[in-house]
Amino acid sequence: MEQYNFKTIEKKWQDRWEAEGAFHALNDSDKPKYYALIEFPYPSGMGLHVGHPRGYTALDIIARKRRMEGYNVLYPIGWDAFGLPTENYAIKNNIHPKIITEKNIANFTRQLKMLGFSFDWSREVNTTDPEYYKWTQWIFLQLFKHGLAYKQEMPINWCTGCKVGLANEEVVNGVCERCGSPVEQRRKSQWMLKITEYAQRLIDDLDDVDYLEKIKIQQKNWIGRSEGAEVKFMLSSGDELIVYTTRADTLFGATYVVMSPEHPLVEKLKDQITNYDKVEEYKAAAARKSEFERTELAKDKTGVALEGIYAVNPANGDKLPVWISDYVLVTYGTGAIMAVPAHDSRDWEFAKKFGLPIIEVVSGGKNVQEEAYTDVYKGNLVNSGFLNGMPVKEAIPAMINWLEEKGLGKRKVNFKLRDWVFSRQRYWGEPIPLVYCEKCGWVPIDESELPLTLPEVEHFEPGENGESPLAKAYDWINTTCPHCGGPAKRETDTMPQWAGSSWYFLRYMDPHNKEALASKEALEYWSPVDWYNGGMEHTTLHLLYSRFWHKFLYDIGVVPTKEPYMKRTSHGMILGENGEKMSKSRGNVVNPDEVVNEFGADAFRTYEMFIGAFDQATPWSQQGLKGCYKFLERVWSLQAIVTDEEDYSSDLEKSMHKTIKKVGEDYERMKYNTAIAAMMSLVNEFTKKGSVTKGEYMTLITLLNPVAPHMTEELWETYGGEGLLSLHAWPEFDEAKTIDDEIEIVVQINGKIRDKMTVPAGLDRDSLSGIAMESEKIKSLTEGKNIVKVIAVPGKLVNIVVK
RNA sequence: GCACCUGUGGCGGAAUUGGCAGACGCGCUAGACUUAGGAUCUAGUGUCCCCGACGUGAAGGUUCAAGUCCUUUCAGGUGCACCA
Numbered sequence: 001m002e003q004y005n006f007k008t009i010e011k012k013w014q015d016r017w018e019a020e021g022a023f024h025a026l027n028d029s030d031k032p033k034y035y036a037l038i039e040f041p042y043p044s045g046m047g048l049h050v051g052h053p054r055g056y057t058a059l060d061i062i063a064r065k066r067r068m069e070g071y072n073v074l075y076p077i078g079w080d081a082f083g084l085p086t087e088n089y090a091i092k093n094n095i096h097p098k099i100i101t102e103k104n105i106a107n108f109t110r111q112l113k114m115l116g117f118s119f120d121w122s123r124e125v126n127t128t129d130p131e132y133y134k135w136t137q138w139i140f141l142q143l144f145k146h147g148l149a150y151k152q153e154m155p156i157n158w159c160t161g162c163k164v165g166l167a168n169e170e171v172v173n174g175v176c177e178r179c180g181s182p183v184e185q186r187r188k189s190q191w192m193l194k195i196t197e198y199a200q201r202l203i204d205d206l207d208d209v210d211y212l213e214k215i216k217i218q219q220k221n222w223i224g225r226s227e228g229a230e231v232k233f234m235l236s237s238g239d240e241l242i243v244y245t246t247r248a249d250t251l252f253g254a255t256y257v258v259m260s261p262e263h264p265l266v267e268k269l270k271d272q273i274t275n276y277d278k279v280e281e282y283k284a285a286a287a288r289k290s291e292f293e294r295t296e297l298a299k300d301k302t303g304v305a306l307e308g309i310y311a312v313n314p315a316n317g318d319k320l321p322v323w324i325s326d327y328v329l330v331t332y333g334t335g336a337i338m339a340v341p342a343h344d345s346r347d348w349e350f351a352k353k354f355g356l357p358i359i360e361v362v363s364g365g366k367n368v369q370e371e372a373y374t375d376v377y378k379g380n381l382v383n384s385g386f387l388n389g390m391p392v393k394e395a396i397p398a399m400i401n402w403l404e405e406k407g408l409g410k411r412k413v414n415f416k417l418r419d420w421v422f423s424r425q426r427y428w429g430e431p432i433p434l435v436y437c438e439k440c441g442w443v444p445i446d447e448s449e450l451p452l453t454l455p456e457v458e459h460f461e462p463g464e465n466g467e468s469p470l471a472k473a474y475d476w477i478n479t480t481c482p483h484c485g486g487p488a489k490r491e492t493d494t495m496p497q498w499a500g501s502s503w504y505f506l507r508y509m510d511p512h513n514k515e516a517l518a519s520k521e522a523l524e525y526w527s528p529v530d531w532y533n534g535g536m537e538h539t540t541l542h543l544l545y546s547r548f549w550h551k552f553l554y555d556i557g558v559v560p561t562k563e564p565y566m567k568r569t570s571h572g573m574i575l576g577e578n579g580e581k582m583s584k585s586r587g588n589v590v591n592p593d594e595v596v597n598e599f600g601a602d603a604f605r606t607y608e609m610f611i612g613a614f615d616q617a618t619p620w621s622q623q624g625l626k627g628c629y630k631f632l633e634r635v636w637s638l639q640a641i642v643t644d645e646e647d648y649s650s651d652l653e654k655s656m657h658k659t660i661k662k663v664g665e666d667y668e669r670m671k672y673n674t675a676i677a678a679m680m681s682l683v684n685e686f687t688k689k690g691s692v693t694k695g696e697y698m699t700l701i702t703l704l705n706p707v708a709p710h711m712t713e714e715l716w717e718t719y720g721g722e723g724l725l726s727l728h729a730w731p732e733f734d735e736a737k738t739i740d741d742e743i744e745i746v747v748q749i750n751g752k753i754r755d756k757m758t759v760p761a762g763l764d765r766d767s768l769s770g771i772a773m774e775s776e777k778i779k780s781l782t783e784g785k786n787i788v789k790v791i792a793v794p795g796k797l798v799n800i801v802v803k
Numbered sequence: 804g805c806a807c808c809u810g811u812g813g814c815g816g817a818a819u820u821g822g823c824a825g826a827c828g829c830g831c832u833a834g835a836c837u838u839a840g841g842a843u844c845u846a847g848u849g850u851c852c853c854c855g856a857c858g859u860g861a862a863g864g865u866u867c868a869a870g871u872c873c874u875u876u877c878a879g880g881u882g883c884a885c886c887a
Contacts, residue, residue, distance in 0.1 A: 214807055218882060221806065226886075245887060258887090301885085327885045337887045345804085346885050416886050536881075610828070612815055616808090617880075624815060627828050637843095674817065677827035684827090687844095746823050751868045753823060791867055796822050801867050 004636040006600030010710040014116055022724055023063075023118040027510065027522055029072035035526050036063045037505055037565070039534035039542070040078040040125075042497075043104035044085055048111040049582070050590045050608070050620065055533045055571045057605045057707075058614060060117045061667055062531060064706035067118070068730035074526060075118055076508035078125035079105050083497045084162055084179075087428040091461045097428045101128055111592060115601045116709050118726065123511045127500030132507060133430045134451035135517040136499050139549065141433055141444045142556055148194045149422065151442060155262075156421055158186040163462045164424050165190055170541070185287070188466065191432060191493065193420040195548045199223050200413075202547055211568040212615070215539050222540040224416025229400045230334060231409040233257055233311040235322065237272050239265060241311060244333030244414060247343065247376075248403065249395035251315040252384035253361035254338040255351065258303065258323045261286040262330040266306070274308035279324060286326045301327055301350045313338075314408040315399075316385065325350065333414055341372065348372035359383060362392060420545065422496060427460045427469040429494030437481035437488040446482050452490075468492040501542055502549040505529050505564060517558070524560050532565040543568065569670060572616040574608070579619045590620050602708035603629040609672035609707055631676075632711055634683055635704065638692055639715070645693035653737060655685055656696060660733035663703045672707070679704055694719060699731050746797040747772045754781055765792040772798040 017023060036059045041052060063075035081101045090097040105126065112119070125132055143149045157166040161181025165188060170177045195202075203223055206216045228246035235241050243257060259266060261283045270276055282304045303325030310319045327346055328337050341351035341358040348371070351358055358368055361384045365373025373379070381387040386402070387395045403409030423432070433445045433452045445452060455476035460469050470476070470492040481488035503517070509526040510518035534543070550564040575581055576588025583589065595604050607628040612618035648656045659682045666675035682700060686692040692700075698719060701712040705725050716725035740761055745768065747755040755777045759768070769792045772778060778800065785802040792798045 214882090217807060221883065224883090224886065228887080243887080247887080325885095327887095329886065332886045339887085344887065346887075349885095414886075416883095539882085610815090613817095616816095618815065621815065621829070623829050631828080673815090674827080677817075680827055744823080748822090748868075751822095751866095756823075789867065791822095793822060793868095797868090799822080799867050 001637070001639045004633050004711070006602060006711065009714045010114075010116065010601050013710045013713045014113060016713075017116075017118070017724075017726070018121070020724070021122070022726055023067075023073075023075065023120050024122055025074035025076075025120050026072055027525065031070055031072040033074065033526055034063070034066040034071040035074045035505075035529045035531075036066070037076070037508075037529045037532045039532075039538065040080050040501070040504060041108060042080045042083055042085075043101065043108045045089060045100070045104055047107055048592050050592055050595070051571075051574045051582075053115055053592065053605070054574055054608050054611075054614075055535075056112070056115070056117055057608050058571060058670060058672065059531065059533050060605075061609070061672065061706040063118055064709065064726060065664075065667055065730060067727060068702075068705075070729075073118075074123075074508065075120060076123045076125075076505075076511075077112065077117070077119040077121065078123075078504060078508070079108070079127065080497065080501045080504070081105065081126055081128040082429050082495075082500055084164075084426070084428075087426060087460060088162075090428070091459070094459070097460065098128065114596055115592070115605065118709070123508050125504055125507050125511055127430075127504065128428075130451040130453050131514075133500060135507065136430050136495065136503070137433045137450050137452060138447060138517065139503060139553070140430075140495065140499070141447065141450075142558075143193060143552060144434065144442075144444055146552070146556065148197065148552065149191055150194070151189055151191050153187055153189045154192075155185045156188050156190055157183045158188070158466070159183050162426075163466055164426055165421055186466070190421050191423040191491075193422045193548075195420045195545070196415060196417055198548050198551055199225070199415040199417050201551060202417075202544065205547075205551075205563055209563050209566055209568070211565075212570060215536070215543070215568055215570065218536075218539045219544060222417065222544065226414050226416075228412055228414065229403060229409050230412045231338060231403060232314060233320075233338065234314070235265075235269075235312075236310045236319075237269055239269070241265060241322075241336055242334045243336045243338045244412060245338055247340065247392075247396065248399040248409070249381060249384075249387060249390075249392055250340040250343050250361050251313065251338065251399055252381075252387070253340040253342050253359045254313055254315075254320065255341060255357045255359055256321045256323055256339045257311045257336060258325050258328045258339055258350070259336040260328040260330040261324045261326055263324070263335045265336075266324055269306070269309060272308050273306045275304070275306075278304050279306060282324060301325060301346070301353050303327075303350065303354065305354075314403070314406075321356070323350075323354075331418065332416065342368040343373055345372040345374060361387075420548075422499075423493035424496050425462050425466050425468040425492075426494050427454070427457065427462075429496065430499055431470065431494055432491040434491045435479055435481060435488040436491065437484060437486055439486055440481055440483040440488075442491075443481055443483045443488065454494075468494065470494065498542060498545045502546040503553070505532075505546075506553075506559065523558075527559060528561045528563060529565045531567045531569070533569045533571060536570045539570075569615070571614055572612070572618060574611070575617055575619040577620050577622065582620075595625065599625060599629045600632075600710075602711045603632055606632060606676060606707050610676045612673060614670045614672055628676075631680055631683070632708060634687070635700070636711065636715070638683065638686055638697060638700075639718070641686070641691045642697050642719070643691055643693050646695045647693060648695055648699075649691075649693050652685065652689070652692075652696060654740060655682060656699060657733040657737040660699065660703065660731050661735075661738050664730070664733075667706065676707065701725070702728065702731050743795060745772070745795075747775060747778055748797060748799040749778070749781055750801060751799060754778060761795070764794060768792040768794060768798050772800065 038056050038059050063073050066073045086097045086100050089100055157171045159166050159176040159181055161176055161179040171183050176183055203220055203225060226246050228244055229248045230242050230244055233241045273279055303323045306322045309322045311322050313320055339347040341347040342360045343362055360368040361381060362373060362379040363382045364379025376392045381390050381395045387398060400411055431452045431454055434442050437443055455473035457469055457473050462469055477490050479488055479490055506518050510522035513519055546564055553559045554562050578588055580586055607625040610628055659678050662678045663675045701715045705712040713725050742758050743761050745757050745759050746753050755775050759771060769790045782802055787800060787802050789801040
């Protein structure tokens with residue numbers, strides 16, 4: 001037996017797999033298909049993080065197991081290569097982002113190949129390849145043609161660092177998700193995608209897919225559906241003010257109304273507002289505040305009353321003061337609210353600060369002058385005319401019905417979800433394939449002209465005024481209108497990084513197709529993705545965006561399924577050895593190259609799967625890694641005690657069948673750590689016994705193959721296995737042989753273990769209790785006591801209750 | 804503030820439906836083999852007042868039986884955050 005030399009073994013089998021095209025998926029196969037997908041990486045200059053292979057290995061195990069089970073498996077890989085870090089590096093060093101991207105992809109490719117993933121490299125895609133982004137642009141054009149893309153001057157989140165507009169999803173705590181610079185509000189003309197039109201379907205169709213529950217919850221929260229009513233308040237000026245409320249029942253308790261400072265009525269009523277100078281001042285101050293400051297100062301409410309104006313409460317005719325305050329958002333609902341300080345804590349704070357009246361309309365709370373009572377499950381309406389005595393849950397529809405009858409309001413569903421800001425004032429993205437013509441407005445370029453490739457420019461940085469670097473590519477910009485033939489200018493903004501990643505899984509199905517993003521046949525055959533694993537951080541970004549695009553493509557007949565992914569799981573983070581997030585500044589980063597160099601890809605993969613519960617964050621441990629390496633060495637060393645016997649030995653037969661069952665089931669449930677533990681136990685049994693039959697050994701290495709593919713291929717070859725182990729059949733087990741003939745039963749007295757006994761399996765309650773009562777130990781312990789009850793659980797225990 | 808998740812030995816973590824808490828690995832202790840050991844092998848390893856009792860963040864509860872179910876609470880993490 002030679003020493004376990006992972007370096008030569010791993011190289012040998014990676015070359016062999018590649019030469020034989022072992023993991024190529026076929027588009028014309030009789031086998032059932034299986035599509036396993038991992039989020040394609042962004043090829044950053046830092047190289048692969050040890051977190052990447054956690055998800056990749058997990059689905060590699062599934063992909064490999066499926067192949068062994070006879071499926072035609074698609075497990076593809078590609079590059080999500082547009083994006084800011086590359087562009088920022090390009091600006092700093094004045095190197096074309098394309099060159100940087102190529103270099104980074106080469107490095108990532110080397111690293112992924114060294115880990116032995118069973119990707120189908122022949123289907124590699126790259127979002128920055130014009131042959132790829134041709135179709136990203138094509139989809140955008142379809143969105144535009146169907147009225148789902150529109151340009152609008154609107155306040156956007158402007159990152160002061162990246163000098164680029166951001167989607168709401170990209171703003172975290174008021175700062176840019178990428179660079180951490182403060183984000184401020186700016187008005188800018190932006191391309192928007194109407195994801196809000198799909199809000200309800202994005203919620204509803206979650207019922208049809210198998211996503212982790214927390215992913216569904218997070219998406220639903222993000223979309224933020226709420227049911228309520230729009231209520232009409234007449235203003236003294238004669239204008240109508242529509243407010244949105246989810247608590248129509250509290251209308252009698254409304255003591256003032258509040259508009260957001262940006263509400264159009266404020267401007268319109270300018271002449272009737274006697275303190276307009278103050279109002280204008282407040283508006284200006286609110287506009288200057290960034291989103292961050294606005295939320296920072298959330299605790300302390302500010303506002304200005306509109307003097308000279310009042311509103312009429314439609315329920316009781318009361319005259320109510322009208323205020324503006326930035327705690328009311330112009331982007332949500334109608335941009336105006338009715339304030340019910342007794343039953344809303346924000347209104348309560350505001351009322352307290354400005355001395356506005358607080359009227360209780362739901363009983364059951366404490367003194368509403370002391371705190372707002374917001375419970376909707378307890379309490380009945382008071383001071384509310386025809387609603388008096390009703391519980392909240394009944395009063396809400398009762399009031400809405402009343403409003404609808406009188407024409408004073410109507411039911412209304414609102415969503416927190418905003419339309420998707422789709423423009424970026426950046427170079428390294430897909431050009432938006434539209435031109436602006438003075439006569440015809442925005443006109444799509446002809447589809448035959450796709451891809452519209454990025455022009456060459458001298459410099460990649462955005463202009464100070466926030467214009468795209470493409471704005472300086474004069475030859476490229478000036479073109480003719482496809483509609484009227486007159487002079488026209490190209491759109492100089494580019495698409496966000498999320499564009500290319502919203503549909504890449506479709507391209508894998510037919511990556512070299514020149515006629516379509518993928519052929520109908522390929523789409524029919526491979527759709528939907530069976531299992532998609534990726535990071536939790538993409539739940540409200542990539543995952544939501546790609547579901548939206550997919551539904552659109554479904555609507556226009558391009559794809560055959562409503563949902564892109566049948567199953568979605570997420571892996572936990574791998575933390576540094578000190579339990580903190582890995583980062584350069586903390587100095588706790590583990591480099592995959594070093595790990596593989598020292599212990600090999602198989603040990604690295606095994607450890608990443610053994611490290612802990614797959615969905616949980618876990619710290620890295622160099623010792624733990626060594627332990628897994630030792631395990632592989634022990635498997636290797638078993639060669640010294642392998643016999644010629646092809647069958648399982650009689651004394652280990654049960655262990656074999658049990659292990660096959662457990663490992664297979666655990667892989668499916670993503671309980672990789674316990675699957676490996678089961679194989680470790682089996683190896684311990686072999687070692688203890690001092691011999692292992694060839695049949696047992698071959699089964700062990702087959703079970704281990706998805707985790708440690710290189711070493712097991714080598715052993716398979718050594719022992720004359722046929723063909724590649726990676727394509728060999730998955731072992732079967734016999735359920736009957738996983739059941740022990742004899743089992744140990746625990747005997748308890750009052751729930752405390754007093755004795756253990758070995759009995760034949762399958763005994764019923766009575767025989768078990770009988771045997772338990774026979775035990776000398778139990779007899780002596782129960783002597784003279786009153787036996788109240790005997791509980792026997794077949795296969796588990798007997799509990800004797802005595803007094 | 805709201806939503807979701809997690810609290811189990813010295814450490815990472817096991818424990819279908821409530822049914823032997825601590826599988827498996829690391830670390831540690833002792834021994835063997837060795838010129839050597841940060842290699843390998845063997846045995847041991849929750850705690851204590853050690854033939855017994857206690858023990859899954861804390862406090863209650865349900866049950867013959869609770870890591871698992873219920874109530875309250877504390878701590879950590881993640882997401883959202885003035886969404887009317």
